[in-house]
Amino acid sequence: MPIPATAPARNTKSDTDPDALSVLNHVFGLPGFRGAQEEIVRHVTGGGNCLVLMPTGGGKSLCYQLPSLLRKGCGIVVSPLIALMRDQVAGLLEAGVKAAVLNSTLSYEEASAVEARLLAGDLDLLYVAPERLLTPRCLNLLGRADVALFAIDEAHCVSQWGHDFRPEYIGLSVIAERFPDVPRIALTAPADDLTRKEIVDRLGLNNAPSFVASFDRPNIRYEIVDKQNAQSQLKAFIAERHAGDAGIVYCLSRAKVEDTAAALNKSGVEALPYHAGLDAGTRARNQDRFINEDGIVIVATVAFGMGIDKPDVRFVAHLDLPKSIEAYYQETGRAGRDGKPSSAWMAYGLSDIVQQRRMIDESTGAEAFKRVSIGKLDALVSLAETANCRRSRLLGYFGETPAAAKCGNCDNCLSPPLxxxxxxxxxxxxxxxxxxxxxxxxxxxxxxxxxxxxxxxxxxxxxxxxxxxxxxxxxxxxxxxxxxxxxxxxxxxxxxxxxxxxxxxxxxxxxxxxxxxxxxxxQVAGARIRSVRTKSRRGDIAPQIAGSGGAANPGLVGALRAWRSGVARTRGVPAYVVLHDATIDGIATSRPTTLAGLRNIPGIGDKKLEHYGDELIALVKAAG
Known part of the structure; x- marks a missing residue:
């Protein structure tokens, strides 16, 4: 990996704080760690196994990316979705990290080239689909390579009690059997005790510590409304609160996805459908447009979203009740990954409960599975019906005690029901x-x-x-x-x-x-919830840009976004891979006129400074 001369080389020391912080800054352009990231990085770099539970947008990726750069060898990341691999690798390459994928999108020649690079020690991170990893060819390849660690992302997929169980994940127990001396880190969003236990058992993490971050996403405003005419309610919600914003709308059936997307387009909202009934080419095009363009709304079944790294999704809406609080949390967590104010909105009615109960009753699952499923549904219905703070109820489900009884940023706090x-x-x-x-x-x-x-x-x-x-x-x-x-x-x-x-x-x-x-x-008649763009009782919930000295220059923000779109199109990557919105806001607020000043903006690492520094400084100066 081309780390500048001022950055320390890789090492395998157990006390890695100075090196980890330096690499974090030089490669990723970040001034410091968040929450338990530093402790996790130190533990894994020192050769330890662990389970990491963090909310979406909480910085899970750095917990295995940094140890992969600090340890000898290549970090192997098991990831369930091609889109996730592609976007993460694109971001790593932009930062100067030697990363690659090994999945079904590669030709035989391309896959052979990646395998050769792995054996030659020319990769820092390799993303592998679980199906590929479990093949004898791949296991033999990894046995001959210098492996720094194994990271099992979206680890809840290993659990039959989780909301997104994937049978191929069960086979990942082979990692602990075949590579007992290579550290393993399993990562997922919040999960209940049953799911956590199965992750630990199946991945051989029984004696490993668990790092559990706060599950609170204070920038997300939770709102659940009585379902009357769901499509009309959705259109009003978008028009009043999120006009022009990127968002995800979840529906239970393919037909409802198509109808809702058509209705949104008719009302002037650019919306695209996504479900398993569409051909692969259409799904890929719609997903790419959502990821790469601004202001696109995707209407989807739950098949969409896991692993989507798009940071500027401003709202997630549900027109049908999810199966559990875990599913609800995971899906709503795709809003506001950049920390800016965002919405989680759901229209809910009696028919949703009846439909979900019927699906459970008619399923072919064992009675024990049905009982657990009914319990999970009941917990979600209780969240929907509570008259108290929704965030407190949500966090309590995952065993976390909120700092305050009222969050000030959910519908029940902002407009208390009678x-x-x-x-x-x-x-x-x-x-x-x-x-x-x-x-x-x-x-x-x-x-x-x-x-x-x-x-x-x-x-x-x-x-x-x-x-x-x-x-x-x-x-x-x-x-x-x-x-x-x-x-x-x-x-x-x-x-x-x-x-x-x-x-x-x-x-x-x-x-x-x-x-x-x-x-x-x-509900109080006529009650209205303010736009998430305003301040809540908790104050401005958007993250503060380090070193900002005032308000962002709107003209400069527009110029930076236009420049970013052009670079993204040229390089064939999502716009946020070039620069995150938070980085653009930081530049537009601080308005640096030197490379040294630009380097202090979070998100500007050495490689991005080298690639884009002069152009960004020119844009700042042109904006006055």
Whole structure:
């Protein structure tokens, strides 16, 4: 790796602080470590194994990239997605690191050339797909190479209890068996105890320390709204809060992805679909446009997103309920990787719970797996229904105690919902469900409660029941909220044998007898959440640029972005690989007029200074 003469050479000392900090600065242009990064780098460089859990955007990559540069040999990174490998390697090459990939996109000749470089000691980092690593050819190759470490990225894929299980990851246990003396570092975003235990067991990390960073992403504003017309709500959300921003919209089905993308385009939002039903070429083109262009919205199934390094995704929206809090956290975490204010928005309704429960009930999984899946779904529904701080509930799920009871940057903190005694409403609803034989869905029950003489109501003579019209004090929207919350509390449940029907559970008895307290949340009418571009009660949640002396020059920001786009097109890499937005903001704020001043901007390492320094200084001077 072409580290400048002023930077120290690689070494294998256990006390690596001075070298690690110097390489961090010279290669990556960063002035210091964040959180536990330094401790992790020291541990792995010294030959130790470990499990690292950090939020998306928390700096996991540096935890294996730096030890790979500091240890003798090449760091082998197991990565599940081609897009992730490609973008990380592009960024490393820009920083002057000798990096390469070994995956199915390479021809035989190209793969042979990479293998030759590995054996010759001409690589610092090699990214390998798990399927490729497990082949006899690749294992024999690694046995003959000088390997610095193994990094297993997205390690939650090894767990059947995780939200993104991949069978090929199970085979990675061979790493510990074949290479017991090479340090292993497994990395993932937050995971529950079951998932963590399986990662440790399968990857042979039983005696290794776990480094668990805070899972809080204070720059992300969490908001969950009652689903009415999801597409219209989404269009209003984007128009009011994120016009012109890059974003990801998640839908459960391919058809809904297509419909939503078409609706957004019709409303003037440039949106592209992404799902497994599209041909590979279309998927690749749409993903490349999202990564390389500004302001593109991708509408996707959950097949999209893992490993996407795009730092300036300003919002992630869900039109359907994810399967678990882990999935929700992982997906929403793709917003605001650069630390700037961003949104996690979800439209949620009773149909989401019914659909997810039916999918679990109809799955071919073992009963134990179904029980765990239902427990995970219930936890997510509780997050959606809570009247308290969503961030506190989210962090608590992962075992983290938040610094404050209220974050000041979620919908419940910014516009607190009313909480009222809902015992009488709950009794009316449960009685209605019981007296109709527990064979009908939400809409029919609401028709009876509000006294609506529909064809079905009269057909079944439900207008003759004592519960007919007893709920006229609430409107349809309010009753939908009552039903949804009673399902969330476990007093009502979807009937797996009668599609759409709601039946009473054992706990409903206590509600009907008046022995169980029922508190219901009700959103304040007309409540509006401010744009994430404004300041929250916690102050400006965007990261501060080191050395900034004032506001960024808007004209210079525009000029730098235009220059970056041109360089990215010429080099065939994403714009953020050339310079991150935070680096552009730092330049536009400090306005350095010398190379030495530019070198002090975070994100400007020696290679970027060498490649782009003169052009950047010229842009600063031209902007005055």
């Amino acid at each position: 909480v009222r005694d809902g015992k009488v409403a709950a009794q009316k609803l449960l009685s209605c469900a019981y007296r109709t034989g527990q064979r009908f869905g939400a809409m029919h029950l609401i028709d009876i409660l509000v006294g609506r003489l529909t064809e079905r109501v009269t057909q079944f003579r439900h207008d003759k029941l004592s519960v007919f019209g007893i709920g006229a004090d609430l409107n349809e929207k309010q009753w939908r909220g009552v039903i949804r919350q009673l399902v969330a509390m476990g007093h009502l449940a979807p009937d797996s044998e009668a599609f759409g029907a709601l039946k009473l559970t054992e706990t409903a008895r206590g509600v009907l007898k008046g022995e169980t307290e029922v508190m219901l949340r009700e």
